[in-house]
Amino acid sequence: MNAIMQNKHIFKDKVVLDVGCGTGILSMFAAKAGAKHVIGVDMSTIIFKAREIVKVNGLEDKITLIQGKMEEIEMPYPKVDIIISEWMGYFLLYESMLDTVLYARDRYLNKDGLIFPDKATIFVAGIEDGDYKEEKIGFWDNVYGFDYTPLKETALSEPLVDTVEMKAVVTDPTPVLTLDLYKVQPSDLAFSCPFDLTARRDDFIHALVAWFDIEFTACHKPIRFSTGPHTKYTHWKQTVFYLKDVLTVQQGEKVECSLHNRPNEKNRRDLDIKIQYRLDTQDPNRQAEGTCLYKMC
Amino acid sequence: MAEAYPCSDSESVSSSDNDQDWLNKPGEEDEDEEQEQVTVVSFFDDKGFSDAKSMLAYCKDKFDFDFLGVRDRLHLDFHGCVKLINFIRRGVKEGTALPQEITAEHLADDSLLIPVLADDALIFCLDELPERTSGQAQEKGQAAEVQNSASGGGPVVDELLQKNAQLQAELEQLAKQFTNYRLAVEQTLDKRWGVDDEGEACKTAAPVAPAEQQKKKEEEKDESAYYFESYAHTDIHETMIKDTVRTNAYRDFIYANKHLFEGKVVLDIGCGTGILSMFCARAGAARVLAVDNSAILDKARENVFRNGLDRVITCVRGRIEDVTLPVDKVDVIVSEWMGYCLLYEAMLPSVFFARDKYLKPDGLLVPSHASMWIAPVSDAEYVAENVDWWRDVYGFDMRAMQAGIYTDARMTVMPTDAVCGEAHAFRMLDLHTAKVADLVFEDSWQTTLSDKVEGLDGFLVWFDCFFGESREEAVEANLTAKEWVAAGRERVAFTTGPYDTATHWRQGLYLIDKEKAKDIEVGPGKKLVGNIRYAIPEDHARGLNITIAWALEGGDSQVQTWLLH
Numbered sequence A: 001m002n003a004i005m006q007n008k009h010i011f012k013d014k015v016v017l018d019v020g021c022g023t024g025i026l027s028m029f030a031a032k033a034g035a036k037h038v039i040g041v042d043m044s045t046i047i048f049k050a051r052e053i054v055k056v057n058g059l060e061d062k063i064t065l066i067q068g069k070m071e072e073i074e075m076p077y078p079k080v081d082i083i084i085s086e087w088m089g090y091f092l093l094y095e096s097m098l099d100t101v102l103y104a105r106d107r108y109l110n111k112d113g114l115i116f117p118d119k120a121t122i123f124v125a126g127i128e129d130g131d132y133k134e135e136k137i138g139f140w141d142n143v144y145g146f147d148y149t150p151l152k153e154t155a156l157s158e159p160l161v162d163t164v165e166m167k168a169v170v171t172d173p174t175p176v177l178t179l180d181l182y183k184v185q186p187s188d189l190a191f192s193c194p195f196d197l198t199a200r201r202d203d204f205i206h207a208l209v210a211w212f213d214i215e216f217t218a219c220h221k222p223i224r225f226s227t228g229p230h231t232k233y234t235h236w237k238q239t240v241f242y243l244k245d246v247l248t249v250q251q252g253e254k255v256e257c258s259l260h261n262r263p264n265e266k267n268r269r270d271l272d273i274k275i276q277y278r279l280d281t282q283d284p285n286r287q288a289e290g291t292c293l294y295k296m297c
Numbered sequence B: 001m002a003e004a005y006p007c008s009d010s011e012s013v014s015s016s017d018n019d020q021d022w023l024n025k026p027g028e029e030d031e032d033e034e035q036e037q038v039t040v041v042s043f044f045d046d047k048g049f050s051d052a053k054s055m056l057a058y059c060k061d062k063f064d065f066d067f068l069g070v071r072d073r074l075h076l077d078f079h080g081c082v083k084l085i086n087f088i089r090r091g092v093k094e095g096t097a098l099p100q101e102i103t104a105e106h107l108a109d110d111s112l113l114i115p116v117l118a119d120d121a122l123i124f125c126l127d128e129l130p131e132r133t134s135g136q137a138q139e140k141g142q143a144a145e146v147q148n149s150a151s152g153g154g155p156v157v158d159e160l161l162q163k164n165a166q167l168q169a170e171l172e173q174l175a176k177q178f179t180n181y182r183l184a185v186e187q188t189l190d191k192r193w194g195v196d197d198e199g200e201a202c203k204t205a206a207p208v209a210p211a212e213q214q215k216k217k218e219e220e221k222d223e224s225a226y227y228f229e230s231y232a233h234t235d236i237h238e239t240m241i242k243d244t245v246r247t248n249a250y251r252d253f254i255y256a257n258k259h260l261f262e263g264k265v266v267l268d269i270g271c272g273t274g275i276l277s278m279f280c281a282r283a284g285a286a287r288v289l290a291v292d293n294s295a296i297l298d299k300a301r302e303n304v305f306r307n308g309l310d311r312v313i314t315c316v317r318g319r320i321e322d323v324t325l326p327v328d329k330v331d332v333i334v335s336e337w338m339g340y341c342l343l344y345e346a347m348l349p350s351v352f353f354a355r356d357k358y359l360k361p362d363g364l365l366v367p368s369h370a371s372m373w374i375a376p377v378s379d380a381e382y383v384a385e386n387v388d389w390w391r392d393v394y395g396f397d398m399r400a401m402q403a404g405i406y407t408d409a410r411m412t413v414m415p416t417d418a419v420c421g422e423a424h425a426f427r428m429l430d431l432h433t434a435k436v437a438d439l440v441f442e443d444s445w446q447t448t449l450s451d452k453v454e455g456l457d458g459f460l461v462w463f464d465c466f467f468g469e470s471r472e473e474a475v476e477a478n479l480t481a482k483e484w485v486a487a488g489r490e491r492v493a494f495t496t497g498p499y500d501t502a503t504h505w506r507q508g509l510y511l512i513d514k515e516k517a518k519d520i521e522v523g524p525g526k527k528l529v530g531n532i533r534y535a536i537p538e539d540h541a542r543g544l545n546i547t548i549a550w551a552l553e554g555g556d557s558q559v560q561t562w563l564l565h
Helices: A025-032 A046-056 A098-108 A130-136 A149-157 B019-023 B028-034 B052-063 B067-073 B078-094 B136-150 B155-193 B198-204 B210-229 B234-242 B244-256 B275-282 B297-306 B348-358 B380-386 B399-406 B481-486
Strands: A015-019 A037-042 A063-067 A080-085 A109-116 A119-127 A160-162 A174-180 A191-198 A203-216 A223-226 A238-249 A254-263 A271-279 A288-296 B265-269 B287-292 B313-317 B330-335 B359-366 B369-377 B410-412 B424-430 B441-448 B458-467 B492-495 B507-511 B527-535 B544-552 B558-564
Touching: A015 A025, A015 A098, A025 A037, A025 A046, A025 A063, A025 A080, A037 A046, A046 A063, A046 B399, A080 A098, A098 A109, A119 A191, A119 A238, A119 A254, A130 A203, A130 A238, A149 A288, A149 B234, A149 B297, A174 A191, A238 A271, A238 A288, B052 B067, B067 B078, B234 B244, B244 B275, B244 B359, B244 B458, B244 B492, B265 B275, B265 B348, B275 B287, B275 B297, B275 B313, B275 B330, B287 B297, B297 B313, B330 B348, B348 B359, B369 B441, B424 B441, B458 B481, B458 B544, B481 B492, B507 B544, B507 B558
Parallel strands: A015 A037, A015 A080, A037 A063, A080 A109, B265 B287, B265 B330, B287 B313, B330 B359
Antiparallel strands: A119 A174, A119 A203, A160 A238, A191 A254, A203 A223, A203 A238, A254 A271, A271 A288, B369 B424, B369 B458, B410 B507, B441 B527, B458 B492, B458 B507, B527 B544, B544 B558
């Protein structure tokens, strides 16, 4: 909202495309910011509600709402000056509309057009999360006296979207993916990234947590927000990947990791994620190495 | 075991560390699912057919081989047919001539159950072939024959008999596994073709236009498939098991009443992860049949195995209406069938079906009774946060988003003090005797408003559940779970209402549309009367339409309908 309302000079008299407009709130911000015209596109029937809302707010002359797939609709303008979109999903990429935004960029955005937001970064850190891991994963070891370990495997493979407290974070955060919306291609969303996590203190690592930051660099004064554990709650929360092992780390030690992500073959909005980790120490009792596969679906 | 167990749920991740899985090329793993057309390959050449009947007709015509004739002559059951198919396929593959007359001996070898052609469509299509007489008589006949010929002998015969018994047990095991396999195959095919018990539907559907009929069926099918699919994931089962009000009630009842389960045959309908079946097995049940039509059954089977209860519990995948159970009657039916507002998701008719078909006349249903409650609600804060909020969203009027608020039931846990009048039990179901027709009804209710009433914002609906120890045990209609438990020794019952620990069922909140409804002057001590109707929406067989009428005693009645979907 701030990115739009504080940058009226950028929006003034521009043609704006809102990809996945939902209830139309971003379109209305853009219209209020002085846009010449806003086109809101959404596949969902929510568009009918959006139309009603735009009308009761007296903006129906400024905003055209179109139901359909970005790839199939007919646009009233051949090119637009600005694309706005709230396309981010959990773990940035899960169920994300990024593919659609990129399609709209390639087809409709003017050569020197702007994208709001235009930069996204995924961060990863190690966390101590013994109690909750016990509740979510260990639970299946003994269910009312029964061995339920078959469901434990499934539980381990499903990343958990939840809030993580800052004090649970054991390592320095490390970026694993940075997207420049002007340049990124759909194929870049399958990526592999090796990275190290450096322990800030002596502690256990039960899981890795991932979150993302979003930037609007086109703004007069760049605006950014984070969905990390260190900042205000967002509906994206954070994404927790439980490891099979519990790592015991000492301050300053590095855990060598790698993260591989690719959209699922059958449903590009689902993600297949692989995390490898290795703790190499002199202490043979703390040596650990493993590979975990996850599926966000 | 993890590798061997059939993972039909293609969505789930292989949790093995196998990097091969990870590296699979695009499309490699979903070939099966993508393939919509089925080809039945001829026995004697490479010709393919779209269904089994025309293939068999072709073989009869061209090669003078009458599959159905052989089947009927030998009284082959499903497994017999599979063996016959594989016997022929194997012969053709190895180039050996078929015997002049195929006899039962030719098909004795169990290895013939292994398909010769991978994914042999003919085996999948066996059920489409014209009916014949029951194969069970034949099996019994064979067994008797062996008994007879053996009855004259000494120790050798004993040994043979022993061996025979052992083999029979193995065969039974195999047959069981095959039943499951067959069900899985049937479901896959049903999914692929969107066809379900076609014959039966056609018989009753004469007046309806065929296209419309087909469409309706597909919709039903879709809804049903979606329903069972929704139970395939772990989190829903985690939610249910961790609902301790629910799970403890079943556990406490089963463990405190072992005499009701010892040596008994128990049927668990919609077994999920198998927890209730395992309670019953631990309580001493002789045999538990755990039935579920969701992919979670694979996990149940594994759970049962890991807990060493696989000799007692048999997991069967399928709809209870369709599966073939290995017993005629059961002593106990245990099921956790309750949905939101008790009847949402419409699983109870399946329990009634099973009760009428399988439960012995003196058999027990667990739980035995369920009652439904309604109470008036007054909660200005809730209305402000959930309804009025849309009036000003970042400075915009978004009232359009409110629409569903007054037409859909909202499942929520309401604070006790939101209830502004005494609760009224509008219906008690004795599950031993209730019928499907009892699930669509209109009942009256009344309440006296309390001093909590500020205005009337809506109504709250919930249910209580009772675990009687015998069919004869009655539960008085207006007794709460708590009162009933207090009135007897070691009784088990629970409530999903606002006066006790919240459950995953929450409560159903029905908000009054104040723009349409007339304001009535409520106040402490005033009497509110009305009706509540449960009906099934035409286009959503597992949903509910709930209509509530209300009025101050002696005043004008108002009415509103909500959908639970």
